[in-house]
Amino acid sequence: MRPKPGVIFFNTILLLLCFNSFHFQVLAQNVVTKETPTDGYVHKYNHTFRGIGPEVYILPAAKSKKEALQENYAEIGAFQDSIVQALRFQELLTAFKYTSNMALVEQRLSTIPPDSLNWDSLIDLDRNPEDRSLIYGFMNVYAKVSLLHNNTSRAKSLLDSALQIAMQQQNSGDMATIQANLASVYLYDRNSEQAGRYEAAYLQQAAVRKNLVDQAKSWVKIAYIQAYNNDYKTAENSIIRKAIPLFNKSKDYEGKIGAWVSLATIYQMQQKHTEAQWFLLQARDLANSKKIDHELSEILYRLGSSKLVQKNLDISRKELEQALQLAQEQGNKYLQLAIQEKLGQINLQQNKVAEAEQNLASYWKMRKELFVN
Template sequence: MLSKKTNSLRILIVLLIAQLLSPNLEAQVANKIDPSGYIHKYNASFNGIGPTVYILPAPRSKEELLSDSYKAKVNFADTIIFALAFQDLLADFKSTSNAIISKELVNENNKTIESLTQYIDQELIQQNYVLAYGLLNESARFSLEQNNPTQSINFLLDALMHAQKTTHINDIASIQYNLAILYLFTRNNERAAEFQDKYYSYSVNNRLPVEQANSLVKIALIQAFDRDYRSAENTIIRKAIPLFNKNKAYEGKINAWKQLATIYQMQNKHAEAQWFLLQARDLANSKNLISELAEIEYMLASSKMIQKNYKVAQKELQQAQTLAIAENNKYLELAIQDKIGNIYMIFNEYEQAETSLKSYWVLREEIF
């Protein structure tokens, strides 16, 4: 009698233990199938139609999604750099002596390129070459603003041809200068050098030392793009800078330091680049030339990032951002936002990185 009761009690205990262990066994089976632990319900005894279990990828973390968003915008960085160079090109474009009337007439007749060309042809029929080359120069500017540098060059070549029928040497020189900077922008270095040399000769012959120095800086850039870095460095240091110093042309000197820094950056010589940028920054501060500072800080930060000195680069970018906003320089703001967000990601500062990315997209959609 006692033996039967004992056996019954043992069976009851075994059943209770099995019931208690059943979830753990199922969990162990699930863990083998899904080590990530995202399966919360799993019937290990399932024997129906279909696979035993569907294994889905684990949900991506917020940090992983943010990292993907940053990787997706990497290739657009080149477009931003191009836009900054394009902005500088437009600012550097020279006007002719009759630019006011020429620009007004171009604005009135630029509905299509054909209508603009027809209007210019009418002036040429009347042999009004002065107005014609002014119109062509402004048409070149208009084409450039429409992001058509090839058409802009064609207008300028026509402008030069008709300007050379006159005695207006200053306007001829301005058109030659515009051709030089456009050819440099489109990386036709040979033609860029040809027209920049002509502008340099004009500035020497007419005793325009500041223009002479500015032209030398352009010649140095052409030399750098031809990989003749030593000549480029010497052209600025030994020829352009003394002219700027002699004539107290501080803005020109600051620009020369910046272009020299660019030439060193092209060679991956970032210590040298930063030294000249610091000279430019000190001079800009001492002469209260605030408009130069944003780009200088940005260039300093760019070199620091390549050297992986991210803490200092972050401070310089924040300073550059403040200055760029004050200048309303949207292209530079976007370039800064692009880099500063990358630093936040490097430091795993995901909240700041997310905020920076939102600002980046607001600017990018506004500009592009």
């Protein structure tokens, strides 16, 4: 008995469906057996999946270690401004000047136990009228203590009060000292107008006293103020035509080195790295010839940074590694932090992934030590 045509057709379709299902399962199993995909992507399989859709899911390839490090370095690059600010803060503390009565101030402070020291009582004019000549000295020291506690507002207020008392005492030398400190604090706060006003007054006093070194250093600070106002040409001339001749005349080699570095910094602010390198090389050679080693770490750091911008990686590495060694010897951890970040960038660009990873680890260790947040 021959089957009906409709039954034959139905059985044929059913047979084809079974064959295709078996064929696709075999293909899927063949794909599953590939343990290591060759296309660079991550393959996910679900052996029990029987729904609509593919049995093989393809996800983007996992990031390589180099790609992950590149992202990490891009993230920490934004923190560079905080490191620069910390280095500027170090410079502020180093540049802070003390009044001529500092020996008497220290003598008085030495008689007060640290746990009972009350600065507000020390600078109370009504309570201590006989100490009027010392009070502006106390205020000046208290201003630095305030800076150490990151309170620039209180420091400026104290210095302003100290200046008023020094003016009443007609002590022009101490007036100039306090004006210089006010200029430094305002410059740190990037208030170039106020910084310029106080520094001009200090320069005038230095000229009256015929102190060549103080005049030269004041011109360097004025150059920074001019550069922050984007008046770069005037800033360059303030160092080249004003400060450097005074340093030469006074034979102050350390001051001259600092002036070269400051001039290079002003060129770097304009992205003029070739000009910056020329003056940094002058500073480096003079520092080496006069054995003024404490300036070398910053000089080499700035040289290496400029070379990095110009993609001169091998020379940049050499300068930065020397700078790192000197910064470690000097205990300058903020500079070490900045150098580790630069060296990591170089290692990444030269495909030295392990070294870049080590730089990043050193960077984070120091950053957590130096910065609370």
